[in-house]
Amino acid sequence: MRTTRIIISLIASLAFAFFSYGQESKSIAGQINLRNFKPVSVFKLDEHHPEQAKYRCVDIHSHPFIQDAEGIRAWVETLEKNNVGKVIILTYACGEEFDRLYDLYTGISDKFELWCGLDMRNFGQSDFAQKAVAELERCYKKGAKGVGELGDKGLGEAYCLRSVTGKLTPTAHINDSRFDALLEKCAELGMPVSIHIGDPIWMYEPIDEHNDGLMNAADWNIDTSAPGILDLYETANTLEDACVKHPQTMFIACHLLNLIHDYGYLSGVLDRHSNLYLDNSARYAETSATPRATKAFYEKYSDRIFFGTDNDPNDEMYDLQWRILETQDEHFYGEYAYHWPMNGLGLSDRTLRKVYRDNYKKILRYQNRKK
Ligand SMILES: [Zn+2]
Numbered sequence: 001m002r003t004t005r006i007i008i009s010l011i012a013s014l015a016f017a018f019f020s021y022g023q024e025s026k027s028i029a030g031q032i033n034l035r036n037f038k039p040v041s042v043f044k045l046d047e048h049h050p051e052q053a054k055y056r057c058v059d060i061h062s063h064p065f066i067q068d069a070e071g072i073r074a075w076v077e078t079l080e081k082n083n084v085g086k087v088i089i090l091t092y093a094c095g096e097e098f099d100r101l102y103d104l105y106t107g108i109s110d111k112f113e114l115w116c117g118l119d120m121r122n123f124g125q126s127d128f129a130q131k132a133v134a135e136l137e138r139c140y141k142k143g144a145k146g147v148g149e150l151g152d153k154g155l156g157e158a159y160c161l162r163s164v165t166g167k168l169t170p171t172a173h174i175n176d177s178r179f180d181a182l183l184e185k186c187a188e189l190g191m192p193v194s195i196h197i198g199d200p201i202w203m204y205e206p207i208d209e210h211n212d213g214l215m216n217a218a219d220w221n222i223d224t225s226a227p228g229i230l231d232l233y234e235t236a237n238t239l240e241d242a243c244v245k246h247p248q249t250m251f252i253a254c255h256l257l258n259l260i261h262d263y264g265y266l267s268g269v270l271d272r273h274s275n276l277y278l279d280n281s282a283r284y285a286e287t288s289a290t291p292r293a294t295k296a297f298y299e300k301y302s303d304r305i306f307f308g309t310d311n312d313p314n315d316e317m318y319d320l321q322w323r324i325l326e327t328q329d330e331h332f333y334g335e336y337a338y339h340w341p342m343n344g345l346g347l348s349d350r351t352l353r354k355v356y357r358d359n360y361k362k363i364l365r366y367q368n369r370k371k
Helices: 002-031 069-081 095-106 128-142 159-165 177-189 232-245 254-258 263-272 284-288 291-300 315-326 349-358 360-368
Strands: 057-062 084-090 112-115 147-152 193-197 251-253 276-279
Touching: 057 349, 057 360, 069 084, 069 095, 069 315, 095 112, 095 128, 095 159, 128 177, 147 159, 177 232, 193 232, 193 254, 232 251, 232 254, 232 263, 232 276, 251 254, 254 263, 254 276, 263 276, 263 291, 284 291, 284 315, 291 349, 315 349, 349 360
Parallel strands: 057 084, 084 112, 147 193, 193 251, 251 276
Antiparallel strands: none
């Protein structure tokens, strides 16, 4: 009888322990703040961290992140260590600000090439195009080798004016006739145009439990209710229009045109416009979520993609570029991983050579073509 009582109480306490354990884990899952979700990979896999780019490369998308001479010299050392031979600094700027940045960077190293912005200060006035073209020519004579980064998140180009006013005040889309003279002048001077269109697709979706990019979209999203705003595809259409209107102008859509969730559509865009190229900057975590589809796209369009970073130029950032593009490491996390694990693309040597280095010759040829 006593033994039976002991067994019953033992079973009861085990059942209780089991039950309460289940309850406890459920309640913890309900309490974890998504922002604090920082998983650590459990997989025991080989890791590869290439110390530098496999082929000497050109970064075609960076910004004046560092503006003191000592810091820029340290950046040059980091570049050398990482096998980066040249960096294009997209200044957004014109006027005195462009001149200041040009003198600062080129005075320290010939590794830097500076691109100017468009002079949007007189936008809306009748002499806008005339003044903006004159300023473009002045920047070109100063040493600007291209234009960028323009940026349209659905309401019109807003990046260049921001460099003057500090505000993202939209102007007009790139296919607007008020840009015609400027884009034709870019072609005449051999200045490629770097342009940011839209944002990743989850920034347009409701911020709810179904949003695949929630952790990022919660902080960084598009107000799709803004009057007159275009969606991602409509904004991309304005760039396609500009490519048709200005067949001699070389356009480079930043961040793989933010269409990395839809490679079929992106392929169509590239097939339709031979004067359109992509840079792969700042979309590493996004593209590494689908390593096989992304690799297939890179391999097929290896002639149309330039390497770019668009992030603070520190060792960790460069390390991540090489690891994602060159290795086949799986399921790893890092600063730019958002909430999903990253995977290496393992691009072929042929594609790496083109993206890192050889495609840049197309920019050089364009800049140096007969004028
Ligand atoms: Zn940028």
